[in-house]
Amino acid sequence: MRKQIFLSSVLLLGAALTMSAAERGGRTVALAGVEYSVDTLFHAKVGPGTTETSLHLVNETGQQLRVFYLTTDLTNPNTSIEAIVAQDKVPGGATVSSMAKDHTVEGKNYFCGVNTDFFLTSGSASNGKSIVGAPVKASVAGGEIYRSGSASTSWPNIFVDRDGKMNIGAVSFAKGTVTVGEKTATLKAINNDAPDNGISIYTPKYYGTPNQPGLNGQCVTVPVTLEEGDYVGAGKTLKFKVCGATGTNGDCAINDGEYVLLARGSAQDVLSGLKVGDEVSAYVKVTIGDTEVFPTQLACGNPWILKAGEVLDSEGDRGDASARHPRTGIGYSTDNTKLVMMVIDGRSAISAGVHTQELAGMLYYAGADEAVNVDGGGSSTMYTEPLGVLNKTSDGHERAVASGLFVVANVPDDKTVAEVRFVDWAMNFPKYGIYTPKFYGYNKYGVLVDTDLQGVKLSCDKALGEIVNDGSTFYGTGEGMGALKATYNGIEAVLPVNVVASDDVAFRLKNIVIDNKREYPMEVQAVVNEKTMPINPVALTWTSENDGIATIGATDGVLRGVADGTTTITGKVGSFVGTANVSVEIPTGEVMPIAEYKDGEWKNSQFGGTDLVVSALENGVKINYTGNGTGRGAYIQLEKGCRVWSLPEKLRVRINPGNATVKKVSSTLTDAYGKVYSAWAFTTDELPKNTVSTLELKLSDNLDLTDIGVYPLTVNTLRLDMGASAKGQAFEILVPGFEAVYSAGGGSVAGIEAAQGVRVYPNPVKAGEAVTVEADGEANVQIFTLGGAVAAQAEINGTAAVSTEGLQAGMYLVRVTTTNGVSTAKLIVK
Structure with a gap:
């Protein structure tokens, strides 16, 4: 069973890594009355004032959930919470990760975020342009109103106000004013359907048209401009200047750099008769009830799921609220010091998904008191700049969505490491375990600048264990709870470790x-x-x-x-107490037959001939048949699951096609893990007639022969792809050898060549002795522990010896980097 990492370990060691107020949770959480055990899989700082936590939940029926959430300190002076509308216009759509990357500039890093608005998935505007990706309801980014909510909506909006405070409420954009001289009308909508008896604004970020042909002849429209750099935002007084003639078409064009004002009903009189150069004033008033609010970043959610720390009965608020789906939720604490952005995966065997009450329960567990459900399903995405997309999206890839909410680091670019943390935040450690930790490096602002910091040295109390591999690896020989310490350029980090005898x-x-x-x-x-x-x-x-x-x-x-x-x-x-079954198989020579041919044990098939007869011949077979003149798709195939003896390095076919045309020779084989290697070609060149050809498959081309677990191998087929055989003519193909090839000396492995092509020998090598590495020209050789730490390295040119001094017995990975690329092989030190 998986080991839970309890917060108590951290607290007992002086909170080596902070985790907000025990996340209200600990080891269990009740969601909609069902108790789940909670296992923390990951918890790390991912940027200024921000951590990411990954949880595995399971209930007594075995139902599982994977939960991911970002927790941001809203008091951190180096961050802001900002929305992005994809493509910086109403329609379009983009992935969460691309939005963050595209908007990051020097001094402003969108380092983490989630998807937000529900959006349109089909349709075109009256001018033929796609409206896919447009937020369904209100959306505000960077202070600019991209779209107001519909007049009839009561969906909750989550937003950041001009003071940087988080809020939730049903926001109305319908109480502003438009004034021309002494005439005034109500401003009721922005980039949405125009309500009656009011004026609506359509900006250059919209569809290129107000998109309401049904209003043709029933409205007044006028093209206007704003001063360069101005935009439509809450609490702003806008000074428009008329730049064209008025009209009555609800689907008129919005020219580049222009806006359109559209009046309906009693408000038409305000815009009628305007001429080029006339001025129009508008005040954008945004309210919740009778209270004016000033959202600078806003997304629309549905439903409101958590209010004043209470899980709301929200499952009748929308059709899918009571169904299990992947979901994204955003919430914050009552004191406005903490923002929580959460994604729960669904539609998979390892995460069933949640309904909205369960999402609310998890947001409360993570520290939120107010929260909304935003767009979910295949849209649910959590991204961090240093770690990428964290959850497993149900589409299998990132979906283009309407918008996202991001944490932004507003700090200078700085790659100097000023803080070091273990990637693991705490650990129940199996006694005698070998642990080479990874480290994150942060700059002085808290930005994660190195996700694989090298050169960190470990230390620990002797009662806990030993430090080996030149200070990079912890060997848990002791017992009990203690601190594993790390030092990098005078910077220290501590990992709480509990060394216990493991039952796993x-x-x-x-x-x-x-x-x-x-x-x-x-x-x-x-x-x-x-x-x-x-x-x-x-x-x-x-x-x-x-x-x-x-x-x-x-x-x-x-x-x-x-x-x-x-x-x-x-x-x-x-x-x-562990046991393993061992089969010792010693080759009798350098070459052995793969299998003895016995009639009735093999399934033989043919296309392009008749009267197929197969019989035994030396270490292989003799094939006789009569041609029928068919060439397209012609083949002969011998099929049987043949378990290959011992640890071969190659397969060999010796074949004389006689007068037959053989265009390709291949086999299908399976390794001990069940992986199938289909139609692996010995050759794709036509064989010379009446000549014995010796063909070999180098198994290391596709199998990692350093892993003894790939054996035994099973050869399933021998296939000959044929050309046309003359009709009525008898043909004989001799295959005296269908064989396995072993190293000289009856099976010794003097050098093991990996799938990527680097040769390392002797292998195994005695600790302290040199190992020879063959490289193509100048190369950098690095020997890594299985935990990922560099245990040894050297610069070589061609074939050279590399010392293993200081390496303990065990398995290592050798990586050779040349101008032609990177090759790897496993190395056994004994």
Whole structure:
């Protein structure tokens, strides 16, 4: 089972990482009367005054939820909360991440946010332009009103006022005024359908037309301009100047840089008779009830789900409120010191989604007292600049949406690290676990500038464990609770660690195939916060049921084959006892047949010929058939699941096609993990007739042979793609070898070549001895621990030796970087 990370660990260690007021939650939360256990998977600072938290919830029926939320300190002087309307106009749409990236400039970084407004998903304006992506209701960004709500709407709006305070309420834009001389009318709408007996404003951000042809002949329109840089915003007095003749068309054009005023009913008299150069004054009044408000950033939600800390009965407020869906919610604390933006995934096996009351419950858990539900489903997206999109969107990719709400860092660009934090915020650590932590680096403003900070050194109390790998890795040999400390250029960080005997330990491989040359250090691992963590095999006591077949180092856990046969090996530490099945298979030579052909055990098929007969020949088969003249799609296929002996490095076909035209030779095979490699071609060139060709598949081209777990391999087919065979003519194809190829010396693995093509040998290598790395020209060689820390590195030119001094026994990753790219291989140190 997954290990919960309790806040008490942090508190006992002096709150090494702050987490707001225990997030009101702890280990359980009740959502709509159903109790869920809560497991914190991730909690980290992602920018100034802002953390991101990821939770895994599960109830007693096994129903799961994945919850992601951003918590922002609204008192932080370096941040502001700002909305973006996609494309900076009413229609269009864009992904949340692209909105943030496109609006980030020097000194203004939109570093995290979520989607907001519901939007139109189809349709065109009367001028033919698409209206897809337009917010359905009111939307304000950067102080500019992109769209007012409909006159009849009572949907709640969440907004930031001119004092930077968060608010929720049903906002009205219908109480402003428009004045021409002594005449005055009510300003009722902005970039929305024009209400009767009032004037509406249509801006350059709209559809290019008021889009109301039904009002033709029943309205007065007039094109106007504003002073450059001015815009329509709450509480503003606007000075328009008429720039064209009045008209009566509700779908007139809005020319570039111009606005259109449209009057209906009794308000038509105010605009009638205006001439070019005349001035029109407008006051934009926005209210909640009788109170004037001044939103600078606004999105429309529905329903209002959390009010004064109480979960509202909201599930009758919209049709889908009572159904389980992915959802996005935005809320804030009563004292206006905390903003919470939340996404809960849905429509998947690992997250069922929520209805609106459950969303409200989670927002309260995270510290909000007031909250609304905004657009959800496939639109639900949470983005941070340093970490990307955090949730798993139900579409499988980011959806283009109408708008987003973002936290903005208003600080100078600065890449200097002034603060260091562990990526993990606290840890229940399995005894004997090996942990190479990752670190985040922040500048003096709190901006996350390095998500993989190198050069950090660890230290800890000896009662907790040891520090190995040149200060980069913690080895949990002790027990109890303590602090794992990190230092970088005089900057310190602390991680609360509780080292306990773990009941979630397992061998990575339960079934192992090995020969008498290759050695395999047993891989032991534990799961912590859904992350797999290696356990040092040296910590276990090892035994083999039959040392005559396979031995295992009692103190180092290195498995070695002795003779053909099967046995089991056992590892014990504390209360954990693990066993693995071992099959020792020693090749009898460098080449062995893949399988013996026996009639009736194979399924043989053909197109492009008749009378197919297959019989055994040496290490392969003989194929006889009669041509029928068909060339298009012609093939011969032999099919059987053939388990390949031991640990081959190549497959080989020796073939003489006789007079037949063979255009391609391929096989399909499956590794021990069940991955299928279909139609893997030995060659795609036509074979020379009446000549023996030797063709090989280099298994490392597609398989990571450093992972012994890929064995055993199963070859499923041998397929020949043919050309036309003359009708009525007899053909004979000789395949004396369908074989597995092993390393010289009967199965030794002197050098293991990875799928990406770098050769490293000897492999395994004894700790402290040099390992040879083959590179193409000048190269940078880095040896990484499985936890991701650099354990050794060197600059080489061509083939050169790299020292393993200081490396402990275990598995490592070798990365070779040249001008041609990056190659990797696994390295075993014993």
